[in-house]
Amino acid sequence: MxxxxxxxxxxxxxxxxxxxxxxxxxxxxxxxxxxxxxxxxxxxxxxxxxxxxxxxxxxxxxxxxxxxxxxxxxxxxxxxxxxxxxxxxxxxxxxxxxxxxxxxxxxxxxxxxxxxxxxxxxxxxxxxxxxxxxxxxxxxxxxxxxxxxxxxxxxxxxxxxxxxxxxxxxxxxxxxxxxxxxxxxxxxxxxxxxxxxxxxxxxxxxxxxxxxxxxxxxxxxPLLEGLDGVNKMSKSLKNYIGVTEESQVMYAKIMSISDVLMWRYYELLSQKSLRDIEALKEGVKTGVLHPKKIKEVLALEITARYHSDNLAQEAKEVFDKIFTKKSIPDDIRELSFDSGEWICKILVEAKMSPSTSQARREIKAGAVKLNQEKLFDENFKFSQGEYILQLGKRHFLRLKIN
Amino acid sequence: MxxxxxxxxxxxxxxxxxxxxxxxxxxxxxxxxxxxxxxxxxxxxxxxxxxxxxxxxxxxxxxxxxxxxxxxxxxxxxxxxxxxxxxxxxxxxxxxxxxxxxxxxxxxxxxxxxxxxxxxxxxxxxxxxxxxxxxxxxxxxxxxxxxxxxxxxxxxxxxxxxxxxxxxxxxxxxxxxxxxxxxxxxxxxxxxxxxxxxxxxxxxxxxxxxxxxxxxxxxxxPLLEGLDGVNKMSKSLKNYIGVTEESQVMYAKIMSISDVLMWRYYELLSQKSLRDIEALKEGVKTGVLHPKKIKEVLALEITARYHSDNLAQEAKEVFDKIFTKKSIPDDIRELSFDSGEWICKILVEAKMSPSTSQARREIKAGAVKLNQEKLFDENFKFSQGEYILQLGKRHFLRLKIN
The missing domain is CATH 3.40.50.620 (HUPs)
Structure with a gap:
């Protein structure tokens, strides 16, 4: 042959x-x-x-x-x-x-x-x-x-x-x-x-x-594993990335997967050749490349496919700003909730507000930021992804919504 | 009711x-x-x-x-x-x-x-x-x-x-x-x-x-039993009476069934009412009616259905002439053959002719009668039914072709 x-x-x-x-x-x-x-x-x-x-x-x-x-x-x-x-x-x-x-x-x-x-x-x-x-x-x-x-x-x-x-x-x-x-x-x-x-x-x-x-x-x-790396990707398990999801959500979701799952996604989803993937693996092995860098490459490729190079790049910048900029302390708390959870309830559970009615007032007053943007919707419910929630100047919370 | x-x-x-x-x-x-x-x-x-x-x-x-x-x-x-x-x-x-x-x-x-x-x-x-x-x-x-x-x-x-x-x-x-x-x-x-x-x-x-x-x-x-009274009626078993068969063949075939089978045929094929059939059975039981008479009634009914009253009556007369007239001795031999058998071979097997070529000559000469009619076809093959085969004046054979 x-x-x-x-x-x-x-x-x-x-x-x-x-x-x-x-x-x-x-x-x-x-x-x-x-x-x-x-x-x-x-x-x-x-x-x-x-x-x-x-x-x-x-x-x-x-x-x-x-x-x-x-x-x-x-x-x-x-x-x-x-x-x-x-x-x-x-x-x-x-x-x-x-x-x-x-x-x-x-x-x-x-x-x-x-x-x-x-x-x-x-x-x-x-x-x-x-x-x-x-x-x-x-x-x-x-x-x-x-x-x-x-x-x-x-x-x-x-x-x-x-x-x-x-x-x-x-x-x-x-x-x-x-x-x-x-x-x-x-x-x-x-x-x-x-x-x-x-x-x-x-x-x-x-x-x-x-x-x-x-x-x-x-x-x-094979059936592709979902974001959890264990179960097959499915809407009902909420561990999926929809091809019509917004570029920033898509990028962030891909950045949330484990390093092992990342290689699986490379194999099944990337258009990079086997030879190129081999080179990336070699780079990690020799310490030349950091796995996070390689995950970024994957997230950019896939986000660009369903949106555009520009939107993918923009998504990366937003993601980096939220998760790596100095404006957010490194050692903030992290909490996990299920998708669909109400923002006021989270503020209470995180002990950032004494009651949901107080939480509502704070949102109305513009004291609450989500991913560094002010949020005025007191009925906001979370969908899957990672978020930074901020109340006032000093109270931060890293949120993982499953 | x-x-x-x-x-x-x-x-x-x-x-x-x-x-x-x-x-x-x-x-x-x-x-x-x-x-x-x-x-x-x-x-x-x-x-x-x-x-x-x-x-x-x-x-x-x-x-x-x-x-x-x-x-x-x-x-x-x-x-x-x-x-x-x-x-x-x-x-x-x-x-x-x-x-x-x-x-x-x-x-x-x-x-x-x-x-x-x-x-x-x-x-x-x-x-x-x-x-x-x-x-x-x-x-x-x-x-x-x-x-x-x-x-x-x-x-x-x-x-x-x-x-x-x-x-x-x-x-x-x-x-x-x-x-x-x-x-x-x-x-x-x-x-x-x-x-x-x-x-x-x-x-x-x-x-x-x-x-x-x-x-x-x-x-x-139920499946109707064939002429043998045992197997279901079927063409392949050659125990059948076709509805398009000639009146004389149909009549003779019905007359050939056993008395037990006759009642079965009454039940399943006759248009006589149950009450009339009961009366016939009673007649036999009390000795007023001979079973053969009752079989004639059945044979006439069925033959008439597929032909006509006249043809059924004619079939009965031919049948009676062959099987009951004085011209045929009562105690003649009976042999059975399969349908399709060649007349010359039967004449030889019955020891009525010494060879099939001799049998051919006798048929051509008009010395052979089948059911009291001269037969000139030396290639004649038998289909299912009962026959009287006659050679010259004195040699008779009753044939049962299955």
């Missing part, structure tokens, strides 16, 4: 959990280098949840890597089942989406992912197009391509069946539909989360069943 | 294996007696096999009984799956049917069943109509109405799953489609063979799942 292909493969495999059909990918990359002929890379996204956080972008970053080495991305929005709703009826929240909502969500996706992907080699696709065309007969024929026993081999089905927990027949249909998407798109490679292996393999099965002359390679990516 | 309804219910239940929802049926019959309002009775038929034998007519007879007591018959031709073919790919013979074939088969059905059913209260339906209308989304929604575990409770699925024999996912779809037919037709009652109970119950499940305000009653009918 040519050295150039070998290096590309290292970047492609970087951070992945599993890769089936590696040789096929290498041959596609080689062909691209030789002829500029591109291959089809698919990843599916849920049209009900277009608000991405960095956890979601692990996949999209990988798609960007594929683009660099010849991938033509099919960004698949699974609107077919979303338009049906969740017919299993388990979840009250999954109501059928209207065509208009799907369109709106697709636009949102587009805005967000084109900050990472090159639109020239990205096609946003909707699977309702070919799945509706199948019609009743086509869907029934599709279900003839796979056996019940093999379906029950899927981990979660197997467990639920053994434990007498209901599985609706429709749940056997979804993986088949996803598999058929790979037939319709004539995919060469499909990417998915670590929990998607069975469904990704279904693409191979269906391509075979429908007589395609190729079988897609599949790659699974 | 009014006596009239009670008597109707006895005729309705006659010969059935299982009946679920008996009270609902009684209420429908009562309403019919009071208001002439009819109720919907459905039975499904396979459009690939329009050639009926008496075994198939057990169901159709029952539909006729329902017609008498208020049923409006939906004679359902399951063309939807037939048009797809057998997607499980197990059977080479189940190729997709063209629309034209389905129409042709439907016409054949019509010709045959209107010899039993009143066309005024019979509608021939094709399920492709509403199943195609469901479309991809409708089919997927349909599959959300039932669980995998309950599907695997069906006897044959359970066995196959336990024995690691493949079940295709599409086999889970078929019962759902059949159930949906009952929704689309707004059925009150569905009839089916004894092996159809699970699928008939599915009609109830789907009517509930789709919010209908009723649940169909279901009735299963």
């Amino acid at each position: 040519a050295l150039r292909v070998q290096e590309a493969m290292l970047e492609i495999k970087r951070g992945s959990v599993e890769l089936i059909g590696e040789e096929y990918i290498a041959s596609l990359v080689q062909k691209f280098f030789e002829t500029q002929e591109r291959f089809v890379v698919k990843a599916g996204f849920d049209p009900t949840a277009p608000d991405l956080h960095l956890g979601h972008t692990v996949l999209i970053q990988k798609l960007a890597t594929f683009q660099k080495f010849g991938g033509k991305i099919k960004f698949l929005i699974g609107d077919f089942t979303a338009r049906i709703g969740d017919p299993t009826g388990k979840s009250e929240t999954r109501k059928p989406l209207e065509a208009q909502e799907v369109e709106q969500n697709a636009r949102t996706y587009q805005e967000q992912v084109f900050k990472i992907l090159d639109p020239k080699y990205t096609e946003i696709c909707f699977n309702s197009k070919w799945l509706n065309e199948l019609g009743s007969a086509g869907i029934v024929q599709l279900t003839s391509k796979f056996s019940v026993a093999r379906m029950l081999e899927r981990d979660d089905f197997e467990k639920r069946y053994k434990n007498n927990m209901p599985i609706s027949v429709v749940e056997f249909i979804y993986p088949l539909l996803q598999g058929y998407d790979s037939v319709a798109l004539n995919c060469d490679i499909e990417l998915g989360g670590n929990d998607q292996k069975f469904n990704l393999l279904m693409g191979r099965n269906m391509q075979r069943a429908y007589g395609l002359k190729k079988e897609q390679s599949i790659m699974t990516m | 009014a006596l009239r309804v009670q008597e109707a219910m006895l005729e309705i239940k006659r010969g059935s294996v299982e009946l679920i929802g008996e009270e609902y049926i009684a209420s429908l019959v009562q309403k019919f007696f009071e208001t002439q309002e009819r109720f919907v009775v459905k039975a499904g038929f396979d459009p690939t096999a329009p050639d009926l034998h008496l075994g198939h007519t057990v169901l159709i007879q029952k539909l006729a009984t329902f017609q008498k007591f208020g049923g409006k018959i939906k004679f359902l031709i399951g063309d939807f799956t037939a048009r797809i073919g057998d997607p499980t790919g197990k059977s080479e013979t189940r190729k997709p049917l063209e629309a034209q074939e389905v129409e042709q088969n439907a016409r054949t059905y019509q010709e045959q069943v209107f010899k039993i059913l009143d066309p005024k209260y019979t509608e021939i339906c094709f399920n492709s109509k509403w199943l195609n209308e469901l479309g991809s989304a409708g089919i997927v929604q349909l599959t959300s109405k039932f669980s995998v575990a309950r599907m695997l409770e069906r006897d044959d699925f359970e066995k196959r799953y336990k024995n690691n024999m493949p079940i295709s996912v599409v086999e889970f779809i078929y019962p759902l489609l059949q159930g949906y037919d009952s929704v689309a037709l707004n059925c009150d009652i569905e009839l089916g063979g004894n092996d159809q109970k699970f699928n008939l119950l599915m009609g109830r499940n789907m009517q509930r799942a789709y919010g209908l305000k009723k649940e169909q009653s279901i009735m299963t009918m």
